[in-house]
Every structure is written in structure tokens, then in C-alpha cells.
Amino acid sequence: MRSPQASQRLVLSVTERVTAASSLAEALRRGDRRALARAITFVESSRPDHFAEAEQLMAAALPYTGDGVRIGVSGPPGAGKSTFIERFGLAGIARGRRIAVLAVDPGSKRGGGAILADKTRMVELSRSPAAFIRPSSAGRNRGGAARRTREAILLCEAAGFDAVIVESVGVGQSETAVSELTDMFVLILPPAAGDELQGIKRGIVELADIVLVNKADGELAEAAARTAADYASAMRLIRPPNPEWAVPVRVISALEDRGVAEVWDDVARFRDALVASGAWVERRREQVRAALWSEIEQGLLDHLRTAPGIAGRLAALETEVVMGTRTPAAAARKLVTAFLAKP
Ligand SMILES: Nc1nc2c(ncn2[C@@H]2O[C@H](COP(=O)(O)OP(=O)(O)OP(=O)(O)O)[C@@H](O)[C@H]2O)c(=O)[nH]1
Numbered sequence: 001m002r003s004p005q006a007s008q009r010l011v012l013s014v015t016e017r018v019t020a021a022s023s024l025a026e027a028l029r030r031g032d033r034r035a036l037a038r039a040i041t042f043v044e045s046s047r048p049d050h051f052a053e054a055e056q057l058m059a060a061a062l063p064y065t066g067d068g069v070r071i072g073v074s075g076p077p078g079a080g081k082s083t084f085i086e087r088f089g090l091a092g093i094a095r096g097r098r099i100a101v102l103a104v105d106p107g108s109k110r111g112g113g114a115i116l117a118d119k120t121r122m123v124e125l126s127r128s129p130a131a132f133i134r135p136s137s138a139g140r141n142r143g144g145a146a147r148r149t150r151e152a153i154l155l156c157e158a159a160g161f162d163a164v165i166v167e168s169v170g171v172g173q174s175e176t177a178v179s180e181l182t183d184m185f186v187l188i189l190p191p192a193a194g195d196e197l198q199g200i201k202r203g204i205v206e207l208a209d210i211v212l213v214n215k216a217d218g219e220l221a222e223a224a225a226r227t228a229a230d231y232a233s234a235m236r237l238i239r240p241p242n243p244e245w246a247v248p249v250r251v252i253s254a255l256e257d258r259g260v261a262e263v264w265d266d267v268a269r270f271r272d273a274l275v276a277s278g279a280w281v282e283r284r285r286e287q288v289r290a291a292l293w294s295e296i297e298q299g300l301l302d303h304l305r306t307a308p309g310i311a312g313r314l315a316a317l318e319t320e321v322v323m324g325t326r327t328p329a330a331a332a333r334k335l336v337t338a339f340l341a342k343p
């Protein structure tokens, strides 16, 4: 049994933690960037003793979220995403916005924090007091990465950042994950020859709300214009994600800062069009609904995997399935039944 002092100590420490979380939430609301960084560290933490604080922080932040615009920026490695975001972010600040940049790598299995930090230096943007830049490592599972980014976006909004830009590094699943977390999906492409163009997956182009062909400068200018024309005609064959919005395809040079600030006008027009039709709100509702279900699935699976006696049964059933002596469906049913039968 616990001694009275120990119980008292426990009570105190819980109170202390609640206080710590609420004073962190207050600092966050004042727009304190260090508090924001600490808050994101809490929600990214996989330490069980941080879960309660993280949840309290999110609860305190939630009422102050939702007014900003969430912009996803994706594209093949080296397309110029970071260079674009730096210029775009500075242009946004010049227009009176506060800009948060989150760089995520949901596809990578490596803990990419250090690599990302290196890639996302954005020196000039990071010097501005109206900017917050956060590289974020992928963590072990895709669901987890998406949750952390979703919560980091909300924390940025609660801290008064009215535009949150999410850069996804790499190609593949990450684009889909990012488009599920943001209001608007910006696809950045390098100039490319016609056959290279095939390499960009159709599914990714279909997600784009705006396509920017970057590096339209110097020797690459002509190739960029050609690429943009090719995409513009390809886009006409694709059903746009939003009927009220014709996806613009444009050439820019992030390096020479041409065509970049204008993207803020696209953001405003896009938002107006989708708010007017109701699609803006619907997209966000759909996103949180999907997130709820993914959390439920994740939670149930965690329960299942750690339930006493289940791991052994699972291994045995897996062997039977692999040996072909039991069907996957029958094995799954047996496992779930055993799990639910637990007292
Ligand atoms: N010529 C030219 N080069 C550019 C332009 N934008 C970026 N670059 C160069 O392209 C390279 C990659 O730029 P990044 O901004 O790091 O590209 P990224 O898409 O963020 O790259 P990853 O994050 O590694 O996928 C750098 O050498 C940039 O200087 C541009 O508009 N014109």
C-alpha cells in the first residue's frame, strides 16, 4: 500500500502537471514561439507520462483553432518546395500574416529529424518574428505521424499563426497524407520532358488544387513553360477535386522570386470559392471524421496487440495462415473472438 505521503505526492504531481500544461497553453495563446515548440514536443512524445499533458494542451488549444488556412506543399525531391515556401512565407508576412511551416516525412521509416532540419533551414524566413518553422520526424507509424502533424497544425493556429504550411518531403503516400490534413494542396514540379512527366503519379496530380512548375528561369525557362502547357492539357482530362475551382497551372521561379507572391491571391480566391459552396467546411469535417476513425482503429489495435495471451495466439494463427492450413478470415475471426472473450 502507498504511504499517505506518497499518495499526497501523487496528487500534488498531478496538480502540478495540470498547472504546467495550462500555463504552457497560456504562453502558447500569447503567440510565444518557444511555448509552441515545447507544446509540439509534448504531442510528438511517445512517452506515456506525456499523454495526459498533451491531451490537456490540445483541449485548451482547440477553441482557438480553425480560422487559419492550411496549405500542403508537395512535389518530387528537389523540385524547390523549401525554396518556394521561404519566398511564399516572406510574401505572406509582408501581407500581414503569421506563417508556420511544418515539414513532415510520413513516408520515411528513419527518424529524419536531423536530416529534415538540415533541409528546411529557410534561413531568411526563420529570422522573421512572424514565422515559426518546425521540422518533424516521421516516427514509427504512418498513423502516428499524421496525428502529430494534425495536432501540431492546431497548436500553431492556437498560437496565432493564421497560415500553416505543411511541406511533405518525398514522394508516394506522403502527398495523400498531407492533402488529408490541409485545406489546399499545392503541387510543385520541376521542368521535365514529356516522358518524365508520366512518372508523376496521376493520383497525386488529381489531388492538386494548384500546380506550380518551378525553376522557370535561365536555361530551364523554356522547359518549364512546356511542362506547364503539358500539365494544363493533362488537367483538362482529370475531374477537378472541386467543381467550383479550376486548377491553375503556372510557371514560377522560387529562386528569382517570380510568380510566388501571387499564389496568395490563389489562396484567397480558392478559399472564397470553397467557403461559398460549403466545400471548405465539408472538407474539414470529412478530415476530422476520418481522423476519428483512424484513432479508433489505432486504439483498438494497440489494445489487441498488448492484450495478455493474445501475442502467443497471434503467432500461432499467423503460422497456420502462412502454412495454408487456415484462411486469413477464419484466423482473424478466431483471434478477435478470443480477444473479446477476455474478462
Ligand atoms: N534554377 C532554379 N533552381 C531552384 C529553384 N528553386 C529551387 N531551386 C534549387 O533546387 C534545389 C532544391 O531546392 P529545395 O528548395 O531544397 O527543393 P525541395 O523540393 O524542398 O527538396 P527536398 O526537400 O529535398 O525534396 C536547390 O539547389 C535550389 O537552389 C528555382 O526557381 N530555379
Ligand SMILES: [Mg+2]
Pocket (backbone or CB within 6 Å): 081, 082, 083, 119, 120, 167, 169
Ligand atoms: Mg525541402
